[in-house]
Amino acid sequence: MIKDIFVNLIVAFITFLFSTISHNRLRLKIYYQSLIRWNKSIRLSCAYLFRIRYNNEYLLIKGNRIDQYQPVGGVYKYYNSFNGLKENLELKDESESHFHENGDLRLVITGKHLVKFIDWFDTRKNREVTVNRELIEELEPSGISIENLMKQSQIEYLKTIKEPITFSTHFKMDELKIFEIFEVRIPKGILDEVIKSSHYQLIEANEIERQCLSQNGLDRKISETSKYII
Structure with missing residues (x-):
């Protein structure tokens, strides 16, 4: 026994x-x-992406800085209350010559502080936790009623993606990207208005997997991150 x-x-x-x-x-x-990478610089990018489905297709948006289709979404912002920890972790804002805007969670850190940063990010303190801002900013150009969009849509958290650290040829340094994925259920009537704009495109899952949209005899790039919304 x-x-x-x-x-x-x-x-x-x-x-x-x-x-x-x-x-x-x-x-x-x-x-x-x-x-x-104890004393090596690592670029951090912490963003949220939206899965927006229309029948059996996914709504993507034209990139502003890169010629591609990508999910609706954007980078999180940090608040002034984060400044103390930011100093303790020796975090630096990304150069404005890249994609950085004031308060963006696009930062540069050394490896010795990375785990503490991830622990902080997961607490959701001192930073933006609502995701309405980018949803409004990205869909407003379609001319829809933002009041109706926010009143009639449902936003549901799906998952968090923490990519392995890899070297970025664009930024010339190692990079860790974190994505929080949300599903937005938008009434069909509102989406009917959104897709009238050439700024948006309905994409099938297999096109997202191939990272390529064939349209009018031309191939258009689909961002690698789009796979996270399928």
Whole structure:
């Protein structure tokens, strides 16, 4: 009997250990990656993206800075209350010559502070947590009633994506991108008005997977991040 209890305890411990590793494998990978980049600069980009479906297609928007179709969404903002921690973690704002706007959670950090930053981000303190701002900014050019959009739409959190750290050829440094994905259920009547604008495009899932839209004999790029909304 004692032997059975002992065996059961060992099995329970091993199960718990493997379950913990499985659920935290990405975090452990990021922790390892941060150690080998202890004094190395890492670019951070923390954004939210919207899954907006119209029948069996997905609504994407033309990029303002890059010639591509991409999900509706944008980067989070941090608040003044973050400045103390920002100084402690030796965070620097990204150069304005790139995509940075005041208060953007597009920052540069060294590996030694990375895990603390991720822990802070997950608390949702000192930063924007509502996602209405970018939804309004990105759909307003279609000419729809923003009041009706906000009153009649439902926004539901789906998942968080923390990409592994990789080298960015564009920014010439290592980069960690975090995306929070939300589904927005917008009444069909409102979407009917949105898609009248050439600024938006309905895209099928297989086109998103191929990262390419063939249109009028031309191929248009679809952003890699669009895969996260499928």
